[in-house]
Amino acid sequence: MGFGDEDLIKEGDFAIIYFPRKEIRYFRRVERKTISLHVGLLSWEGLIGRPYGEELRTRNGEPFYVFRPTPLDLAKNVIRQTQIIYPKDLAYISAKLGVRSGSRVIECGSGSGAATTFLASLVRPDGMVYSYEMNKSFLEIAMKNVERFGLSQWVRFKLGKAEDGFDEEGVDAVLLDMAEPWNALHSAYRSLRSGGILASILPTFGQVERMISSLTEMNFTSVEMEEILVRPYKPYPGRIRPDDRMVAHTGYLIFARKFIRKEDMGDEVPEAEHIGAEGDSWGDLNP
Amino acid sequence: MGFGDEDLIKEGDFAIIYFPRKEIRYFRRVERKTISLHVGLLSWEGLIGRPYGEELRTRNGEPFYVFRPTPLDLAKNVIRQTQIIYPKDLAYISAKLGVRSGSRVIECGSGSGAATTFLASLVRPDGMVYSYEMNKSFLEIAMKNVERFGLSQWVRFKLGKAEDGFDEEGVDAVLLDMAEPWNALHSAYRSLRSGGILASILPTFGQVERMISSLTEMNFTSVEMEEILVRPYKPYPGRIRPDDRMVAHTGYLIFARKFIRKEDMGDEVPEAEHIGAEGDSWGDLNP
Amino acid sequence: MGFGDEDLIKEGDFAIIYFPRKEIRYFRRVERKTISLHVGLLSWEGLIGRPYGEELRTRNGEPFYVFRPTPLDLAKNVIRQTQIIYPKDLAYISAKLGVRSGSRVIECGSGSGAATTFLASLVRPDGMVYSYEMNKSFLEIAMKNVERFGLSQWVRFKLGKAEDGFDEEGVDAVLLDMAEPWNALHSAYRSLRSGGILASILPTFGQVERMISSLTEMNFTSVEMEEILVRPYKPYPGRIRPDDRMVAHTGYLIFARKFIRKEDMGDEVPEAEHIGAEGDSWGDLNP
């Protein structure tokens, strides 16, 4: 069993410390000092240079493990001043937006930088996240989080309101995580590439009604609305069962695609021929 | 409004054709021919070179749009001979496994290549998906799908059984999409890096019981079990409501981390000091 | 094993015929004739006078059983011309409304009489359901259903609109199963006893918003909104699992209590003394 350099715990790493008997997970930065956890004191000094995933014990014999966090773990553990998008939603939104290596994505607003962190992890090494926030203190928190996680290279933070427009053009996707995303639709439209995808997350019926109407009135189509529920289970052999309680609501997810109206096509491309052949018939509509 | 080269519909692209009034989405390859859809005939000839996202109409005046698919769309639309992992699960599993640009991931089995497609999209440009399948005809389908989507560079397909072991070492994550994943745990353990993450998806109580017990007996810890439910809504202004029916079950998701026992650490690293200080106390356990 | 008179299948009974191997349930009336089911022909003649619950076989050897339906089964199997309230909702609504032997309940509208059937079953032998419907053909269907099930004694059907008022006073509960229940709130208020309970079921965001606002503006309080999801499982030994698909939405349930404003109390009862003692303090609010 050989360990490479990146298998070893290093000063400055972020790590998950897992105590299996109590099912507690801590998210902490590795520093040459002793830290205080609810389960007792833990000295990083003796752990630096050891491999992740090793079976360890406290002085009292309590087993624990140190693991390297995933990008989703990082996002969940930002220092926060705002409500953050939950991992369950973040994973789904990113996938629906098609975010991947090389993507160019606008996010508004930055909040505490949780979504920024996750998106930045995905667009590496050639993509970019443009993250707008109108609240200066939030922006600073978000920047700090992204910097701590070593992701600054893939994020351009900007202080500003969505209504004033975004500087970028032709981006692949826009994520609107704000209370009144309908105010950002004009800006989002201008910055998205043709066919680009927009996502929004909204908690109340009223906000959803307004957003859906606004999308419909503007040049967005392929509107989808979904909700993600994660049901956690207790994985105890012989006593497996769902958890007694669960997160029942974070927000309704709304997705849409930008389209370009015939009349806005300009001269760059000639008008499309009719593409349906003679004798179009509308048959069975269960594709 | 300027269109770049990749904004334009090209021969060989895969595309989503969306008919908003019927809410139908087709997934088709762009070829210089006329294709037959349930809604009528559609001639690609006139569309090649035009931008994605343009508002188009059939000869009958029916509006439609052509969009570029996301990796999740590709995964959902593989040619299939097997049940595939649903997009909702695929997005969450990938995020929980920490798959991103540069990741090295083992998948077993390949099935029709849906998960392979999505994972390959994420690991670009420097990562790799090692995809094992014991059924030759499935493997061929999976390879064909991955090739069609231009992702072969990021996948190594292998014909073989999990029980015979995987060739790779130190991979970041293993996804077991098979009926009896407990049979693959020894192989998965050997191939995972220390602290690496394993995921499995299983539909029945009995399989879950067996898998949870097997993980607990082997050197896996941090076992989590979750279920993802996506609730779709009808996004009609003034009449927003959940869909009448939904997918209620695909599978239970199980995640775990590989750990290394004290006695298996070997001589490479010295034994860990006790890391809890004197006077460990167990206090409030709500971290 | 002795069988009482009511254990035996009688002409005129309604019965459930259950074919276990196909998991099919038929709801049929017992008549001295041969009926055609998808699984073949079935002759009631040989079954009349035999006990419910007996293990039977068709001529082809296919096992089946005949069971006596519950009130919920009756409600689910009304002859219908309208959407009916689902059993899951009906059971919960009745319980929340406190409907039991002796209750007096107004229902508006009757629809096909499904809820009427279930409520009538519960209020026996001394209660009464007052069922209003403005559509004459629906009313006739509902009456026919209730009569077939022998429950007419516990229902008074009335042709009329909620806006014109209900004839009854001091009823225990009101169930509004109509598209615009806010139009019925004045009438419901007048007919409910003080503290009486109102229920409504509505499918869309917009209807819910309007109903909640209307209740709040009128003299209703203790407003509760809930949604019931029933998740069915396949109970196959060794292969237990949730069904692949489920009913994801029927309607949002809204409950409220009528209250009487101070200024409407009249002279019948003297004004209430202040009931909080000196030095009221607001402490911990987690009762």
Add this chain to the structure above:
Amino acid sequence: MGFGDEDLIKEGDFAIIYFPRKEIRYFRRVERKTISLHVGLLSWEGLIGRPYGEELRTRNGEPFYVFRPTPLDLAKNVIRQTQIIYPKDLAYISAKLGVRSGSRVIECGSGSGAATTFLASLVRPDGMVYSYEMNKSFLEIAMKNVERFGLSQWVRFKLGKAEDGFDEEGVDAVLLDMAEPWNALHSAYRSLRSGGILASILPTFGQVERMISSLTEMNFTSVEMEEILVRPYKPYPGRIRPDDRMVAHTGYLIFARKFIRKEDMGDEVPEAEHIGAEGDSWGDLNP
């Protein structure tokens, strides 16, 4: 507006005291004294003889209401020494069991008497609940709760184990609320009428597996397994949304019907004729 005798708050009643601004509900017995609530002191003295549902205010001006509880409210508010069946499950189980005025029902075990309370409310005035409990202190609590609610006339409590058999014969329904209900199946079978319904509620995968297998091995059929999820919403005009958290699991509900095997029919009834006519054909199985 006239108030009848039963509209008025009486000494000895159980009542719900609802504080709308804090959304707090208390369940208390009406006694001629001052009681202490988290929101302050409340004197019943001034409230006795006043109507339920009146708008009241504390000395500090805090509005509140007093409502008469429903049977479901009573069940939810038993003095408890055990986990009780949740209202959502109780309402559905009762309806599935077909419990109504006149029903004869066996319940095992009594627990704290919550289900007993609800069932007793429904079987009035001519039915009966037979409630078995092997733990004497639980039985005493259950009896006390049922007595407080004035329902003793409709319950016969019995100290005893299910394995020793139930005294009754030909009951309509049996509810098994115990950890190992498979041990009670023989007794339940003997006491149920032919075709009678059995219900059970179980929290873990392992218990469900065992119960389903046991039912299948014995003479029970028409096995159904379901789960009830109640999703609560915040009914605030303009800000309607699901609650952040919900109860995610109480138990899996299992229902089955007793049947009588051919060989156990005895001489009382002659053997059933084959009831499928010549030419049985198995056609389309979507009834």
